[in-house]
Amino acid sequence: MIGTHVSKIVLILLFMFGLIPATAVQGAQAESGLAGLGLPELSITLTTSAIEGIPDQVDAGRYLVVVTVDDDVEFGGGVGFIQPVGASSEDVLAELAALAGPPPEADGASPEGSPSAADAHGDHEEALPSAMFDSIYAGGTGVLSGQTGHVVVDLTPGEWIAWGEDPEAPQSPVIFQVTGDMPDNLLEPEAAATLVMGEYLIMVSEGELTAGSHVVRIDNVGAQPHFIGWVLLPDGTTEEQIGVVLDEEMQAEMSGAPPVYSDIDPEEDTMPVTFTGTQSADTSIWIEVDLEAGTHGLVCFFPDVSDGTPHAYYGMYTVIQVGE
Numbered sequence: 001m002i003g004t005h006v007s008k009i010v011l012i013l014l015f016m017f018g019l020i021p022a023t024a025v026q027g028a029q030a031e032s033g034l035a036g037l038g039l040p041e042l043s044i045t046l047t048t049s050a051i052e053g054i055p056d057q058v059d060a061g062r063y064l065v066v067v068t069v070d071d072d073v074e075f076g077g078g079v080g081f082i083q084p085v086g087a088s089s090e091d092v093l094a095e096l097a098a099l100a101g102p103p104p105e106a107d108g109a110s111p112e113g114s115p116s117a118a119d120a121h122g123d124h125e126e127a128l129p130s131a132m133f134d135s136i137y138a139g140g141t142g143v144l145s146g147q148t149g150h151v152v153v154d155l156t157p158g159e160w161i162a163w164g165e166d167p168e169a170p171q172s173p174v175i176f177q178v179t180g181d182m183p184d185n186l187l188e189p190e191a192a193a194t195l196v197m198g199e200y201l202i203m204v205s206e207g208e209l210t211a212g213s214h215v216v217r218i219d220n221v222g223a224q225p226h227f228i229g230w231v232l233l234p235d236g237t238t239e240e241q242i243g244v245v246l247d248e249e250m251q252a253e254m255s256g257a258p259p260v261y262s263d264i265d266p267e268e269d270t271m272p273v274t275f276t277g278t279q280s281a282d283t284s285i286w287i288e289v290d291l292e293a294g295t296h297g298l299v300c301f302f303p304d305v306s307d308g309t310p311h312a313y314y315g316m317y318t319v320i321q322v323g324e
């Protein structure tokens, strides 16, 4: 069961970030509002096969992570940070790699509507991955080819994995050590808006999103890990229309046929804005986003701890109007 649902993450990340040429994305690179705050910096380059620039050991702290993706990395990439808890880094990586496996056979789950709801309340003792759910996710950011992204994350003491934030990312994960104590007085970057994620919602809790380049704070106020896939939608798209796309994706997966979109075709009709690295409960990140005015869709596909169903199928998506 979990394989069936989890493979949705891969599918949807692919359609959001894999099938749309980077040149289609709006917005020029703006100067970083996060640089110059005096945060220690981690400069990372993504090549077609590697995550470069992470030392074997760094001091604990709140970092400005500057991620540059080489021009020849097709479709861009991303970096996220994971701290294994009660498991080895190898175990966590093995579970994440398994998410990238081929889509399993349809397993008799209901093809209509939200099969997840039935699963969630069922007697579900299948072996769900545990190392990946127990891990601490510090966040990260997605970046398009040839561009540079900025994200502020907390790296607490212990062993960490930097990975491509996608089980199918071509870059090998990097394991590194964070030592010393977390500083007491962590600087809080100023943000134009704060987004909160929880079960199962994404919403603006402070400030507002407007066109232009801004620092946005993202807090996970829920219990499970979450991330945000962020796209620009056709003007006036509603949450109901996103629900239709999700249902059609689910139906396609259950039947094994390619999806047939009755309304919005994600490949044709949406443009990627960014995605954020997965965050555990009680973590905050700050990212820079360059927003176009219009209708934006924010959605989380992290697998639910109960049954592996991506959170989007529990309603974790929202539409936000970004004004001029």
Ligand SMILES: [Cu+2]
Pocket (backbone or CB within 6 Å): 225, 226, 227, 300, 301, 302, 311, 316
């Ligand atoms: Cu989520």
